[in-house]
Amino acid sequence: MSRTFLKMNGLGNDFVVIETLTQPFNPTAEDIRAIAKRPNSEKGEGGIGCDQVIAIDPPRAEGASAYVRFWNSDGEETGACGNGTRCVAWLLMQSGKKDAVAFDTVAGRLSGVMAGDKLVTVDMGQPGLAWDQIPLAEEMDTVGIELQVGPIDAPLVHTPGCVSMGNPHVVFFVEAPVDDAFATGTGSLVEHHPLFPEGVNVGFAHVAARDHIQLKVWERGAGLTAACGTGACAAQVAAVRRGLTDRVAKVEFESGALTIEWREADGHVIMTGPVTMEFVGKLPERAAA
């Protein structure tokens, strides 16, 4: 039986979103890869194409409108996806005709409110800052860990910050915004570094002002994406911890910007950004797992 999906994105970081109320969804890694594979028009192969697949399941606990699962395009499930969280919050508020919503994920309860037309604010909870929350393979000061890429005497990047937003992030601070080739070459080296037993999302953050970060992220399990919501949260938290930015900053990708606040009162990370609805489609038989 085929299945309807919604194609959405947050600043170009794109998703195939399915609901599982009427039809369970327990995909294999191969099923996910088939859905996420970018279509190749010449050869006519490929799937829908996306960075992540998102399932909106019925709620499992009081007070939640849903339980949400995320998979990267490599087929592996992940605990968090910031841009996807905004899209899910928007969908749930639209369908529930509400201006606020809460839902559960592997990483815990998240909540969202409408902040304008197709603009959503989500509370991403508190960051994990201890070495074993990232996690790292050994104890280190996560404000700036002992890691460098490139020649010993002239490293390309070094001493990054580490933050968990329900998923692992390492953030290198760079003198100027990096290009795709640099982020790909360096990010792909660090993604599976033994220091990160669960892998890691690799951010390259240029602090342009105390309220402005320019960011590029090589994502674990998805590679270079147009934007990364949890990456933006991680970069802002890592920057505040080093005294580089104030508590509220614009985190800018080439595709647009998010507003990130690491709230002083309760340590929660609040992200505001856009939601884009691309189209509605039908998953082919096999992929409709």
Ligand SMILES: N[C@H](CCC[C@H](N)C(=O)O)C(=O)O
């Ligand atoms: N690649 C990430 C998941 C998606 C994160 C990103 N798309 C976001 O908006 O936060 C990971 O494996 O932890």
